[in-house]
Amino acid sequence: MTTSESRNHTMMNACVLHAVGDIRYQQVPKPHPQRGQVLVRVAFCGVCGSDIPRVFVKGTYRFPTIIGHEFSGIVEACGEDVNRVSPGQRVVVFPLIWCGKCAPCEQGKYVQCIDYDYLGSRSDGAFAEYIVAPQENVLPVPERVSLEEAAMTEPAAVALHALRRVQGDLLGRSIAVFGAGPIGLIVAQWARAMGAAPIFVFDIVDRKVRMAQELGFELAFNSRERDALEAIRSVTQREGVAVSIEGAGVPQTFVQAAMCTMRGGTMVILGNPSADVMLPAGLISQLMRREVVVVGTWNSDYSAAGNDDDWRAVLDGVARGTIALRSLITHQVPLRDAPQLLLMMKEGREFFSKVLVYP
Numbered sequence: 001m002t003t004s005e006s007r008n009h010t011m012m013n014a015c016v017l018h019a020v021g022d023i024r025y026q027q028v029p030k031p032h033p034q035r036g037q038v039l040v041r042v043a044f045c046g047v048c049g050s051d052i053p054r055v056f057v058k059g060t061y062r063f064p065t066i067i068g069h070e071f072s073g074i075v076e077a078c079g080e081d082v083n084r085v086s087p088g089q090r091v092v093v094f095p096l097i098w099c100g101k102c103a104p105c106e107q108g109k110y111v112q113c114i115d116y117d118y119l120g121s122r123s124d125g126a127f128a129e130y131i132v133a134p135q136e137n138v139l140p141v142p143e144r145v146s147l148e149e150a151a152m153t154e155p156a157a158v159a160l161h162a163l164r165r166v167q168g169d170l171l172g173r174s175i176a177v178f179g180a181g182p183i184g185l186i187v188a189q190w191a192r193a194m195g196a197a198p199i200f201v202f203d204i205v206d207r208k209v210r211m212a213q214e215l216g217f218e219l220a221f222n223s224r225e226r227d228a229l230e231a232i233r234s235v236t237q238r239e240g241v242a243v244s245i246e247g248a249g250v251p252q253t254f255v256q257a258a259m260c261t262m263r264g265g266t267m268v269i270l271g272n273p274s275a276d277v278m279l280p281a282g283l284i285s286q287l288m289r290r291e292v293v294v295v296g297t298w299n300s301d302y303s304a305a306g307n308d309d310d311w312r313a314v315l316d317g318v319a320r321g322t323i324a325l326r327s328l329i330t331h332q333v334p335l336r337d338a339p340q341l342l343l344m345m346k347e348g349r350e351f352f353s354k355v356l357v358y359p
């Protein structure tokens with residue numbers, strides 16, 4: 001272990017969820033890397049949209065748990081037999097700990113693992129000074145990618161994964177993204193990088209619409225002011241879009257995404273649902289007649305073997321400037337202020353897009 005005095009302490013600061021709504025900034029024992037594990041000093045951890053219901057409504061798998069699963073950091077120490085990374089290296093961590101034994105795991109489809117662990121919901125996450133993870137989950141960050149940007153690898157991989165669920169090339173195909181939160185804005189950027197056009201972005205919050213416009217998406221609209229279907233039809237000769245992405249998780253956008261998808265098009269279900277959705281029979285009939293493909297997307301693909309997975313594609317895309325993540329950051333807050341920050345987000349007292357905390 002390192003000789004730095006401050007880092008030799010056996011305790012560390014963390015934000016611990018003790019019960020639904022009970023999150024505390026406190027001291028906890030600092031973890032130690034076991035065989036095959038890496039101890040990472042957390043640099044930045046993002047607040048995921050799912051963290052708000054996790055903290056205030058649903059809770060974590062067990063209590064107490066340190067939340068936070070979107071993070072970057074620096075390797076502090078390595079357990080025995082670690083050969084993939086070394087101390088001092090800048091890294092990101094795939095937060096899903098797969099079992100390695102089930103059929104999906106054998107095919108490398110870790111997100112479909114039937115017996116997984118998850119940092120920040122089932123196990124301790126990165127709202128802390130340190131975290132341990134298996135070395136297979138740890139990926140070095142390219143030099144040109146900042147640790148702030150690297151902390152957004154997970155949402156950017158989720159966004160890419162959603163588009164990779166669509167069959168065929170996106171080049172020249174029209175797309176509509178419903179929901180201009182961080183993931184929606186990254187979906188739109190990936191779509192542009194893949195040559196999709198035109199690209200529509202819809203939200204009901206003006207500031208989010210403006211963020212999309214600032215990223216160069218001229219066809220970004222507030223769907224409270226401009227009917228989404230009408231906006232799409234006026235540009236696409238009434239055809240609709242080849243790909244619709246439901247990224248808001250609300251009934252209205254689910255219906256809009258279904259309505260605007262053209263013949264033979266694809267609708268991707270990306271947003272975590274916040275309520276039941278009622279589909280009119282006429283709309284279901286339309287989906288049938290138009291032979292729309294409806295696909296779900298979950299998490300992102302990560303390869304321990306170093307294949308072209310979503311995670312490496314993100315780090316490469318950020319390094320090349322294919323996608324811009326930095327402009328999505330609206331808040332950077334010290335870890336000790338995280339409990340107040342989460343409350344602010346829950347109550348929507350301030351406008352926010354991507355929110356990062358740092359220990």
Ligand SMILES: [Zn+2]
Nearest residue numbers: 048049070154
């Ligand atoms: Zn997340």
Ligand SMILES: [Zn+2]
Nearest residue numbers: 099102105113
């Ligand atoms: Zn498994």
